[in-house]
Amino acid sequence: MSEGDSPDLAELAKRRGFFLQSAGAYGGVSGFYTFGPQGASLKDNIENSWRDRFTLQEGNMEIDAPTIMPEPVFEASGHLDGFDDMLVECPECGESHRADHVVEDNTDYEEAEGLGPERVGEIIEEYELVCPTCGTGLAGQAIEDFNLMFETNIGPGSSSPGYLRPETAQGIFVEFPQLAEYARNQLPFGVTQVGRAYRNEISPRKSLLRVREFTQAELELFIDPEDGEGPDLSSVSDVVAPFYGVDQQEDDDSDPLEITVGEAHERGLVADPWIAYYLGVAAEWYESIGVDMSRFRFRQHLSGERAHYAADCWDAEAEVDGDWIELAGFAYRSDYDLSKHDEYSDEDYTIFKQYDEPVTVERPTVDPDMSALGPEFGGAAGDVADALEALAESDPDAFEDAGEDGSVTVDVDGESHEVPVSQTGFAVEEVTESGEHITPHVVEPSLGIDRALYTVLDHCYREDEVDGEERTFLELPPAVAPTTVGVFPLMDRDGLGEHARDVAADLRERGLSVAYDDSGAIGRRYRRQDEVGTPFCVTVDYATIGEAEDASEGAPGTVTVRERDTTAQRRIPVEEVPATLEALRDGELSFSEL
RNA sequence: GCGCCGUUGGUCCAGUGGUAGGACAUUAGCUUCCCAAGCUAAUAGCCCGGGUUCAAUUCCCGGACGGCGCACCA
Numbered sequence: 001m002s003e004g005d006s007p008d009l010a011e012l013a014k015r016r017g018f019f020l021q022s023a024g025a026y027g028g029v030s031g032f033y034t035f036g037p038q039g040a041s042l043k044d045n046i047e048n049s050w051r052d053r054f055t056l057q058e059g060n061m062e063i064d065a066p067t068i069m070p071e072p073v074f075e076a077s078g079h080l081d082g083f084d085d086m087l088v089e090c091p092e093c094g095e096s097h098r099a100d101h102v103v104e105d106n107t108d109y110e111e112a113e114g115l116g117p118e119r120v121g122e123i124i125e126e127y128e129l130v131c132p133t134c135g136t137g138l139a140g141q142a143i144e145d146f147n148l149m150f151e152t153n154i155g156p157g158s159s160s161p162g163y164l165r166p167e168t169a170q171g172i173f174v175e176f177p178q179l180a181e182y183a184r185n186q187l188p189f190g191v192t193q194v195g196r197a198y199r200n201e202i203s204p205r206k207s208l209l210r211v212r213e214f215t216q217a218e219l220e221l222f223i224d225p226e227d228g229e230g231p232d233l234s235s236v237s238d239v240v241a242p243f244y245g246v247d248q249q250e251d252d253d254s255d256p257l258e259i260t261v262g263e264a265h266e267r268g269l270v271a272d273p274w275i276a277y278y279l280g281v282a283a284e285w286y287e288s289i290g291v292d293m294s295r296f297r298f299r300q301h302l303s304g305e306r307a308h309y310a311a312d313c314w315d316a317e318a319e320v321d322g323d324w325i326e327l328a329g330f331a332y333r334s335d336y337d338l339s340k341h342d343e344y345s346d347e348d349y350t351i352f353k354q355y356d357e358p359v360t361v362e363r364p365t366v367d368p369d370m371s372a373l374g375p376e377f378g379g380a381a382g383d384v385a386d387a388l389e390a391l392a393e394s395d396p397d398a399f400e401d402a403g404e405d406g407s408v409t410v411d412v413d414g415e416s417h418e419v420p421v422s423q424t425g426f427a428v429e430e431v432t433e434s435g436e437h438i439t440p441h442v443v444e445p446s447l448g449i450d451r452a453l454y455t456v457l458d459h460c461y462r463e464d465e466v467d468g469e470e471r472t473f474l475e476l477p478p479a480v481a482p483t484t485v486g487v488f489p490l491m492d493r494d495g496l497g498e499h500a501r502d503v504a505a506d507l508r509e510r511g512l513s514v515a516y517d518d519s520g521a522i523g524r525r526y527r528r529q530d531e532v533g534t535p536f537c538v539t540v541d542y543a544t545i546g547e548a549e550d551a552s553e554g555a556p557g558t559v560t561v562r563e564r565d566t567t568a569q570r571r572i573p574v575e576e577v578p579a580t581l582e583a584l585r586d587g588e589l590s591f592s593e594l
Numbered sequence: 595g596c597g598c599c600g601u602u603g604g605u606c607c608a609g610u611g612g613u614a615g616g617a618c619a620u621u622a623g624c625u626u627c628c629c630a631a632g633c634u635a636a637u638a639g640c641c642c643g644g645g646u647u648c649a650a651u652u653c654c655c656g657g658a659c660g661g662c663g664c665a666c667c668a
Contacts, residue, residue: 015605015619027642027658079668126658148668166668202595203667210667466629491627519621523629530629560628567629 009461010207012472016532018457019208031204031212033450037370038532041482041513043215043453046289046344047194049480050217050447060190061182065171067196070154075169076344077337079149079163088124088141099143103129118143120451148199163579164198169444171195172220173337177347180222185351187440188223188231188274194449208454209325215449222440223273224353225335230273236280237262242297245269249302269300271312274443275330282316282328282445289452290477291327292459295319310535316447318455328447335439342439354435361433364396365389367425383412399426444535445509458479461535464565474533475565477584483515485530485581486537490520494547500540501576504560505536510578512585530564536584536591537562544574563591570594 014020016328017036021028035043055062074080088099099120107127123129125139150164165171172179172191183189192218204210205480223230242256243264257269261280279298287293294533301313316328338366342349368385377384387410391398398408399421407420460475478484489496497518504516515534529537538561543554555558558571561580572580572594583589 011605021659024641024659028660030659081668148666199667205661308632469630471630488628521629521631522627524630525630526628527630563629569628 008463008472009458012461012531013039013457020552020589031201031210033208033211039453039485042456042480042533043449045480045482046215046453046456047215047449049289050449050526051192051194053088053281053288054217054445055192058190058219058281060221061179061193062192062194063172063175063179064195065165065168065175065193067151067198068154068162069165069170069174071163072344073170073174074149074163075283076117076340077173078168078340080147080167085255088143090136097219099124103127106385122337148201149196150200166199167197167336167446168193168195168218169220169446172218173341173442174345176222176338176349180351183222187351187353188221190219190221192217192219195217206321208450209320211450216443216446217449218446219278221278221443222351223274224351224438225441226438227585231275231277233262233277236277236284237265239280239283241279241283241293243269244297244299246300246302256299258588270314272332272443275312275314275332278330278443278445279314279316282330282447286316286318286327286452288477290456290460290475291318291452291479295459297324299324307454311549318459320455320458323385325449325451327451328445331444331446333442333444335441337442338439340525347425348437350437350439352435353438355433358432358434360430362428363431364392364399364426364428366392367427368419369425372423377417379416380412380417384410384419386418387412387417388419392424392426396426396428399424411424471527471530473530473564476533476535478535479587481533481535482513483529483532483534484512484536484585486515486517486525486534488516488522488525488537488539489518490522490541492537494542495545496542497542499545499574503538503540503574507581511580512578526562526567533564536581537564538577538581540574543571561591561594568589 008261009180012018016038018039019033019035022032022034023029051062054060071080103120103123106131107123124141124143128337131140149166149432152162152164154160154162172193179191180189194557195215196213197216198213201212203208204212212589223517234267237260239261240258242258244256248254248256257264259267261270261276261283264270264279265273268401282298283293283298284329286296296316296318299315299317301315306313311332311334313329313331315326316330317324318327338349341347347534366385366388368388370381373381373384391408402408402421404421407418408424409416409418411417426458456476457474462473462475464471464473474481476482485507487500487507489500500518501516504514507514515529517528519525527536538559540559542548543556544559548554548556554571557574559574559577560569560571561577562569568591580589580594584591
């Protein structure tokens, strides 16, 4: 099924400086890559393009959180337990298995992960469980914990453990109370972050596609779960993409549905309107950075595949080297994350939502007479008072039925206490409520930048023939190409070099990324730029300096502009070069219009 | 983590129990000048550790790294 890495691309990536394995001088270390000059620039451009589309154009706000967070953050997020795998190795065949899965599959225990490794080891012995692969008994084998998070210590000693974040999202969630303040407590609002995340993968594979340190671009969109309206889909409703829903996946004969985002939502295939909206945004964005949309699809997670918190989840996938790889996930996380941090921390992770009209409600309250309860119940008096308050809320009739002279009974620590109603200060008050606290739900488009970069390289890789010579080039969109324009003197003599340097300087001043090259033959220089995806080259020749031998060589004061994809050339006046190239880069002008 | 295969200049490869050769690329010179031309020269390599041997890049063992398969991927 897999055809493996495309060798030509891997070779080009290393030779031309897109990416290489890190620390090769020391034998290299699996799962870490260094982006070379071309790769770093391409990555920057992709990130900035993402920023423009998902932050600026959407009116969202970007933050930049630390990559190391203290342990309690990951206790709350569930990564400390959930990211922990219990592995047991077979003494006979050497296969590693999830110990909790072995227990769950062969006993009545469910959720074995919560039992802890010791108990799981005992159960394996009690039930004489065997290796699923070869049938050898697993009793007595060590249960090893393997947590996919990189651990470190904050400050000296080990009293304050911290972890490198396994996703950027938690950095947004933990700061929600303050972020809501920045958003003036108005839902919906979105917070983005681009940054590194770390996972200590057991077995990194496939070049950049599965690594231990990677870059994520995430958007956490906080929405009001009671507001059914959702976003205005009109700007993306006509975007067409393949939708591979659960039904199509489970039916062997079904292909993904090639439909518009609007239709996918109307049919109920993509139920949540926010998910639908960002699928549309993402499809357009992936196309803009050079992903081949005929090798792209949205795939819905099967029920067993979804994370515990996700009500629905769609992935963006691309076909690379014969496999479909995950480029992004679009998850409806409900209130899972905010509720967890609300529970584990001292902060309030809710939003106060004002009603259109204040409402007046009758609320039963108590105001216990502590001067009476104190002597009566001693140290338990405080708990009794709390129990009275709880009783008033849950069963106000108990007070009403007992009447002024009666008493109510509350249980504290298994002991029944009788309290005269007159001492409880029970009353039904009219309270005006102007709103309520709600926990926002979260819609999360989460993209892998490294995978996007690899996919773009793979999808833009071209080989063709020019004048009988083989040519390799990257058909990168001008907006993301590491270099926008190569500038060459036809020869480095007769003042051509000086003129070309001036042209390059003017272009750089304009903010364009320029490669200047005066070495060797002109054709060789064109090919060099082709290989790193430079979309345009400008060449200064004798016509530019007014010394062409005849008019057929070009009008005085003009240069040639050459297009990468077609190798076609046009002449334009030298003074128009900066503005023209800028327009070409920004897509405001196409080469054929020159 | 397990199994199979692999690792030779920057890149792609050949080869050998007596420390290596090509192609492409790079640099310099001559020449040419709008699509990888030619000539000359230069730079540059046997993944790491241990063993066997007079001698190991080569054979053996271990490791690292890579590819594929299995497992894993909240």
